[in-house]
Structures are given as C-alpha cells and as structure tokens.
Amino acid sequence: xxLEEQYQSIRAEISKVICGLEExxxxxxxxxxxxxxxxxxxxxxxxxxxxxxxxxSTLNLDYGRLQMTPDLLPNDVTGSSIYRExxxxxxxxxxxxxxxxxxxxxxxxxxxxxxxALLEAMQELSVTYDGTTWxxxxxxxxxxxxxxxxxxxxxxxxxxxxxxxxxxxIVDYPNEEAEKRILTEHHATGxxxxxxxxxxxxxxxxxxxxxxxxxxxxxxxxxxIIGYVRNLLQATREDDSLxxxxxxxxxxxxxxxxxxxxxFAGRDYITPDDIKKVFIPVMRHRVVVSPSxxxxxxxxxxxxxxxxxxxxxxx
Numbered sequence: 001x002x003l004e005e006q007y008q009s010i011r012a013e014i015s016k017v018i019c020g021l022e023e024x025x026x027x028x029x030x031x032x033x034x035x036x037x038x039x040x041x042x043x044x045x046x047x048x049x050x051x052x053x054x055x056x057s058t059l060n061l062d063y064g065r066l067q068m069t070p071d072l073l074p075n076d077v078t079g080s081s082i083y084r085e086x087x088x089x090x091x092x093x094x095x096x097x098x099x100x101x102x103x104x105x106x107x108x109x110x111x112x113x114x115x116x117a118l119l120e121a122m123q124e125l126s127v128t129y130d131g132t133t134w135x136x137x138x139x140x141x142x143x144x145x146x147x148x149x150x151x152x153x154x155x156x157x158x159x160x161x162x163x164x165x166x167x168x169x170i171v172d173y174p175n176e177e178a179e180k181r182i183l184t185e186h187h188a189t190g191x192x193x194x195x196x197x198x199x200x201x202x203x204x205x206x207x208x209x210x211x212x213x214x215x216x217x218x219x220x221x222x223x224x225i226i227g228y229v230r231n232l233l234q235a236t237r238e239d240d241s242l243x244x245x246x247x248x249x250x251x252x253x254x255x256x257x258x259x260x261x262x263x264f265a266g267r268d269y270i271t272p273d274d275i276k277k278v279f280i281p282v283m284r285h286r287v288v289v290s291p292s293x294x295x296x297x298x299x300x301x302x303x304x305x306x307x308x309x310x311x312x313x314x315x
Contacts, residue, residue, distance in 0.1 A: 001208075002266075003033070003212050003215055003216075003263045003264070004263065004264060004265070004266045006203070006204060006208060006212065007029055007033075007263075007264045009058075009203045009204075010029055010055070010058050010203060010204060011025060011026075011029070013054070013057070013058045013200050013201055013203060014051070014054050014055060014058065014200075016054075016195075016198050016199060016200055017050065017054045017195050017198050017200060018047055018050065018051050018054055019174070019178045019181045019182060019185075020174030020175060020177075020178025020179065020181070020182070021047065021051060021171065021174070021178075023169070024040065024051065024169050024171055025051070026261075026264070027167050027169045027257075027278075027281055028040075028051065028052075028055055028143070028169075029055075029260075029264075030167070030257055030260035030261060030264070030278075031141065031143075031166050031167055031257075032055070032059075032141055032209065033209065033212045033213060033216060033260050033263075034166070034213065034216050034256045034257060034259065034260045035139070035141075035213055035256070036141070036165075036166025036167065036253065036256065036257070037122050037141060037142040037143070037144070037164055037165045037166055038141075038142075038143055038144070038165060038166060038167045038168075038169060039107075039144045039145075039146065039157075039162070039165040039167070039168045039169070039285065040052075040143065040144070040145045040146070040169055040171050041145075041146050041147070041148060041168060041169070041170055041171065042145075042147075042148070042170060042171030042172060043147060043148065043173075044147060046171045046172070046173060046174075047171070048145040048171050049103070049105055049145055050195075051171075052103045052143045052145070053103070053195055054195045054200055055101075055143070056101050056103070056195075057195040057196065057200040057202065058200060058201070058202060058203050058204060059100075059101060059202065059204050059205075059209075060202050060204065060205045060206065061099075061100035061101045061139070061206055061209075062099045062100045062101065062137065063099060063100070063101045063102075063103075064096040064097070064098075064099035064101070064102050064103070065096070065102075065103045065105060066096050066097075066102065066103065066104045066105065067105050067106070068104055068105060068106050068107050068108075068109050068110035068114070068115075069106075069109055069110065070109060070110065070111055070153075070155075072110050072111075072114045073113075073114060074113060074114050074116070074117035075095065076095065076096075076114070077095050077096065077097050077114060077117040077118060078095045078097055078117050078121070078127045078129060079092060079093050079094040079095030079097070079098070079127070079129065079134075080092070080093060080095070080129070081093070081129070081130060092129055092130070092132070092134070094134070095127075097117075097118070097121050097127060097136065098127070098134070098136060098137065099137065099140075100137050100138075100139055100140060100141070100206065101141055101143070102140070102141070102142045102143070103142075103143050103144075103145070104118065104142060104143070104144040104145075105144075105145050106145060106146060106147060107144040107145065107146050107157065108146040108147070108154040108155055108156060108157055109146075109147075109153060109154055109155070110155065111155060112155055112158065115155070115157060115158075115161055116161070118142065118161070118164075119160070119161060119164065121136060121140070121142070122142055122164040122165075123164055125138070125140050138206075138210070139206060139209050139210060139213070142164075142165075144165070159244070159286075159288065162285040162286065163247070163249065163285075163286055165285065166253050166256070166257065166282065167257065167278070167281040167282060168281060168284050168285035169281050212263075215263065216256070216259045216260055216263055217256075217259070218268075219259035219262055219263060219267075219268055219269065219270060220268055220269040220270075221255060221259075221269070221270055222269070222314075224314035224315075225255075225270055225271075225272065225275065225314065227314065228272060228275060228311070228313065228314050229251050229254055229255060229275060230251070231311050231312075232246075232251075232254075232275070232279065232307060232308070232311055233245070233246045233247075233248070233250060233251050235307045235310065235311055236283065236287055236303075236304075236307060239303060239307065240290070241289060241290055241293040241298060241303050242287050242288060242289060242290060242293075242300075242303060243288045243289070243290045243291075244286075244287055244288035245287060246283055246286055246287060247286065250282060250283060250286050253282050254275060254278060254279065254282045254283075255270070255275075257278035257281070257282055258270045258274035258275050258277070258278050259274075261274045261277055261278065262274050272313045272314060276308055279304060279308060280301055280304045280305070283300070283304050284300045284301055284304065285300075287300050287303070287304075289303065
C-alpha cells in the first residue's frame with residue numbers, strides 16, 4: 001500500500017467508531033507518520049480517549065495507557081528497581097512508557113514532577129534511571145489528552161513540556177449531524193464503546209510506519225517555502241501581542257506536518273496551503289500571549305490567523 005492508501009485505510013477503520021472529528025483524526029495520523037507526539041484538549045465526553053484507543057486498534061503496535069492522577073509518581077511512568085533475592089541484586093523493571101503507542105490520559109491532572117518524567121522519553125526516546133539509559137521501542141509516539149486548564153484540579157503543562165508535542169488539537173463538541181449519528185449508533189453501549197466489538201481491523205504494522213516516516217522526510221521543499229516559513233516564525237517574534245514567539249523547532253515541526261499532509265494528498269512536494277493547514281495546531285501551544293492581550297480576551301489562535309493573513313504567500 002502507498003502512504004496515501006495507508007492513510008485512507010486508517011481513516012476508514014476509525015470512522016467505524018468515531019464521527020464528527022475528521023480534522024482531529026487527520027492530525028493524529030499526521031503525527032503518527034511524522035515522528036510527532038500530539039496533545040488533544042477538550043471537555044470530558046468528547047471521545048478523546050476513545051479516538052486514541054481506536055487508532056491503537058488499527059496499529060499492530062504495543063499499546064500502553066497511563067491514567068494521570070495527582071498521586072502518580074515518576075517511577076510509575078518510567079519504571080523502578082526491585083531487589084531480586086535469587087540474584088542478590090537490583091533489577092530495573094520497565095514502566096508503562098516502554099511501549100510503541102502510549103496514551104497519557106488527562107495529562108494535566110498529574111503533578112509537574114510526574115509530567116517531567118515524560119520529557120526525556122518524548123524528546124530523546126529513552127529513559128535514564130540510576131545512571132543507565134534505556135532505549136524506548138521504535139516507533140514510539142505519545143498521545144496525551146487533557147481537559148481545559150480552566151477546570152479545577154489541573155496542573156497546566158509548562159512550556160518546555162508543551163514544546164515536545166508536534167500538534168495541539170482542540171476537540172470540540174460535534175455538529176448536529178455527527179451528534180445524531182453518535183446518539184443513534186452508540187446509545188445501546190451506554191457510552192462504553194469498544195473498538196474491538198465494532199470490528200476495527202489492524203491495518204498498519206511497525207514497518208509500515210517506519211517506511212512512511214522515511215518517505216515523508218524525503219518530501220521536496222522549495223526554497224520559497226523555506227522563506228515563507230522563516231517569515232512566519234519571525235512574525236511571531238515581532239508581534240507585540242506575544243511575549244514568546246516561535247522557535248526554530250517550531251519551524252521544523254511545521255515543515256514535517258506539512259510534508260505529511262502533502263503525502264496524504266498524493267504529492268511529493270509541499271505547497272503554502274499545507275503550511276497554512278498545520279500552522280495553528282503547531283503554534284498555538286508554543287507561543288505565549290502577553291498579559292495585556294490576554295486581559296483583552298485575545299487568544300493565540302486569533303494572533304496566528306492574523307499572521308497568516310499578513311505574510312505574503314509564495315506562488
């Protein structure tokens with residue numbers, strides 16, 4: 001199967017369970033195929049966890065889940081040493097992070113100390129414990145969900161943690177047509193839909209993902225596109241509404257995301273429209289709105305939309 005066909009086959013399987021979240025599904029598959037992690041934010045009951053479980057069902061990968069709570073410790077994530085009486089020595093027992101596909105559910109309910117246990121895993125693809133570094137399985141991807149930080153009992157992720165995520169995607173309530181379908185097809189399950197019982201098939205192997213990532217990296221990028229991305233990054237740094245602009249890493253994530261969508265469309269080159277499509281999900285969690293703008297109710301999405309409109313698009 002071509003990468004475009006793989007994308008369509010995953011989408012078809014997910015649509016057996018999930019409806020009304022087409023954009024969220026697209027960005028989730030793009031992150032999977034371009035070595036990126038993704039943060040899904042939305043109110044409870046909008047199928048964030050179900051979406052991740054359904055994606056995991058389409059992949060022939062080891063799947064792990066961490067339910068993040070305030071009392072969870074870093075060792076509960078990475079693993080810890082246990083004493084083996086038969087060997088008279090300590091042995092490292094790997095934690096849930098040692099998997100291919102990790103769901104960290106309600107990540108902003110864990111303490112900052114526990115959140116930081118994921119930093120090395122997400123960036124370096126390894127875990128260091130007691131002076132020894134352990135490599136994570138390949139491929140490794142983290143899907144994190146969180147409720148809006150305005151709700152009580154949450155710990156907002158620091159900027160360094162947010163920067164590990166390729167995309168931050170907002171999961172909103174479904175439209176009328178999608179909600180009717182949800183109520184019609186899922187009312188008998190009592191809200192406990194299971195991808196396995198809904199005949200979701202495994203369609204992608206680890207080798208498929210690794211090959212797809214190599215193909216995406218080879219996608220052609222014109223010099224004009226590089227210049228366009230550079231101008232967008234610079235505009236975020238010069239905007240008075242922002243106290244922190246986009247970093248060079250943001251630009252790399254922007255290009256990788258655009259490459260994925262180009263390949264999904266059957267192209268081996270990216271266009272300005274690909275950049276525009278991924279710009280807000282890549283940037284919304286990496287820039288910081290100034291306090292004065294925040295008081296006026298200005299959000300990062302609005303600033304990003306203004307920047308997109310103000311920067312000249314290459315032909």
